Amino acid sequence: MKKLSMVDKGFLLAESREMPMHVGGVSLFTLPDGVDEQAFLHDLAHTIRDTDTLLPPFGDRLRLGRAGLMGNAQWEPDPALDMEYHVRHSALPKPGRYRELFTLVSRLHGTLLERSRPLWEMHLIEGLQNRQFAVYTKTHHAAVDGARSVHISRSMLSPDPNYELEDSPLSLESWRRYKDALQIGQPGLPTEEELRNVADRLKSTFDSSTNLLRALRGFTQAWTGRGGDLVLPHLRVPGSVLNSRVDGARRFVAQSWPFARIHALGKAFGGTFNDAVLGMCAGALRTYLSNHAELPDKGLKAMVPVSLRQKGDVDSGNAVAAISADLSTHIADPAERMRAVMASVQAGKAFYQGMSPKEVELVSMLMQSPSALLMPLGLIPRLPPYNVAISNVPGIRETMYWNGARMDGSYPLSIVTDGMAMNITLVTYGENVDFGIIACRRSLPQVQRIIDYMEDALCELEMAAGFEAGNTSPAGKPKATKRVKAASKKAKTGAKT
């Protein structure tokens, strides 16, 4: 029986009806030609359910001692595992647009997983238009972390449209096949020297008097389940509308944009794909907050991952660092706002100069952790605060298939907590970037409009860069011009508030 790490337990302890601590994803597929939807989905459900060798933790439930989560907690096989409970059929009411899908997924993401069973659910959703179907999965963060969850999703897919599932995609057989092909190693702990470097850096930058080295050692051990201890504090709740208390109801929206279009925009400003994503989000958040008369005087801060690789630098590999970027949402002019965002990203990167990839990883993990898990480090009041998380999950560039069904998009659903009422996560897939936005339905009313505001912001920036708006899109959306007009009107309105 596997012991839970203190970080795993932290996610369970921090959970409430208002703050479920599961992560999810919704993927869109197109049925193979000629197959019947009902038969295909029933066969798929049957294949998924039909295994005696489930990959951990899919067959395991929590086993707590007398002290509950404060004591010894382990994963144990569920003696009455009920695969019908975990793998479910659902359907959309007519007319079966994405709107109906988002409504259903918002509801499903807003309910707690059942603690006496393995902490996951998978929903096969029928009733979409154009021969599409959707799959929504939800897994507790205590059971599967983000990286493993990405690997598990991928292990189900194949680049071969004719590949038929042999075993349940949740079986050990399927996982071993994937792992052999990929050769994933065990993640290593940072060395003592790396811990020391990070402690020194954090101490001098954030002026902390804590014994950071000892705290970091405990933290990394706890994270990987090798002992250590974490204590949970009350969560801090800052003042802006994005940082209010949340209730348990969620609103989810998703949208894809062509990678090339966003990348070209970044390049036109002398920046990166990532800079352009931040520009889009900054513009959209400005419009949303202006429309609700909630735009702060100062720019919103976003916790974002940035690549540290520079031209000719091979040592730092693909190190991705978490930085707090200033979205400069108080600036009305799109180009000026974009340049301010880029400058703040540059400043954020400077902090990491001279760190090893392992050190970068550790610091980034600290900065992105729910504040509840960071308390033992004594850094909470000193780490850079932020209003919203914009996370980038590395994706697949090939078109993938699941039992012959083409995957058309894959949209992440992350966690919303008190003080963080919105989460934007994006994943690159094929030629697109798929955005998934989850928010508290009460604190952020009509947040589904953010998707339209992102398109508006993108068009605005393209105009500012001298592009014909939307023209870099391979799809060449015809409505782009109309949208830009609407966007310019809004920008003027926004400037007045």
Next chain:
Amino acid sequence: MKKLSMVDKGFLLAESREMPMHVGGVSLFTLPDGVDEQAFLHDLAHTIRDTDTLLPPFGDRLRLGRAGLMGNAQWEPDPALDMEYHVRHSALPKPGRYRELFTLVSRLHGTLLERSRPLWEMHLIEGLQNRQFAVYTKTHHAAVDGARSVHISRSMLSPDPNYELEDSPLSLESWRRYKDALQIGQPGLPTEEELRNVADRLKSTFDSSTNLLRALRGFTQAWTGRGGDLVLPHLRVPGSVLNSRVDGARRFVAQSWPFARIHALGKAFGGTFNDAVLGMCAGALRTYLSNHAELPDKGLKAMVPVSLRQKGDVDSGNAVAAISADLSTHIADPAERMRAVMASVQAGKAFYQGMSPKEVELVSMLMQSPSALLMPLGLIPRLPPYNVAISNVPGIRETMYWNGARMDGSYPLSIVTDGMAMNITLVTYGENVDFGIIACRRSLPQVQRIIDYMEDALCELEMAAGFEAGNTSPAGKPKATKRVKAASKKAKTGAKT
């Protein structure tokens, strides 16, 4: 702002992820001829959502002070009432049988209501076969008790197939119209003399040393929200499989039988409709427990409502008393079992002899209350224990319509708690009796089969009474004979265990 009574607070305090304290119902309707399902359901949802004068408590949310539920708790208007959140569209996956409906309703009934919003949801469910649709409602027991909930459901319906909804069925206007037609009075408290009589009776019967009079006074006042106090104990958890700990997942099944068929069976045994219902349930529970090798040596006890009215007696009106009936599930012979059930019902009725209707009502309420709410009376270990509740909700004998859609059946979903893993509730409607059975999915696996076992038990009893099985049914089910054969085989098997 209305204050919550201590009993209302009790339901909130006793609630957990594993034991949601909401009650629900699912009703089946047939679309009016010629209308389009999608348009009809969208119009219906629009009408329900469209009101500025919502009937309390549908627009009210909980407001707690610093002491939480242990302190002052009130209902206050939700400042950001979101009717789209409460009134929802859902759909069934194909082929849209009752099986798919029960699966969806089981899931919906197994999730907690959101405490920061008014404590109810209504789901309009499309995708059923034969031009039917379903409506599932769920309401917290703290917000609406059983009787009010029945009235609210009825206030939406009309015996006139051509009656079109004028206002939202959840509006004050609609409620006033219904109340005027019905003339519902405020329920009165029992008099001091009635309290004294009940206290004396309970004291002598259950040998209690508590000051019952004072406790009862407090209890009835708390129940009606006029003060008083209740303390919640840990719940007792007896040993049988029906009385184990529950988790949060539910299984729901429902079925209708012709009232005349069950009534005729009761009469053939010299008993009542209610006796025949108990006979059906006793046989079904025996089969279910035998099949799972869990049949106890002694008969299961059921808490059931019985009518006390005797021929020529008009004073006691429609007094319905709760008694603990011995289901005699250890007896293999159907007729012998039926006679034992009837004898225990007679013995149970004797307890109420000479009580006024108000006294009967008070004692019955006590006996049916969740044990958590009874602790202050000091009677818990003394009140008759029971394994399962079989509740009878008084229904409507006329065929009813909702905005022109004919109601085909209406099935209750009650509460399942630790120690009470199954609840059987029935309601008479039109020419039928509609049974709704809700159970813990883990403690009672495959409990959906109980519906088949009830039909089997009914056929067995009909054979024992010398009927041609199923022949009293107006529908004249053709499969009845086949079922009886299966049932007899099972009865033999059952006798061996």
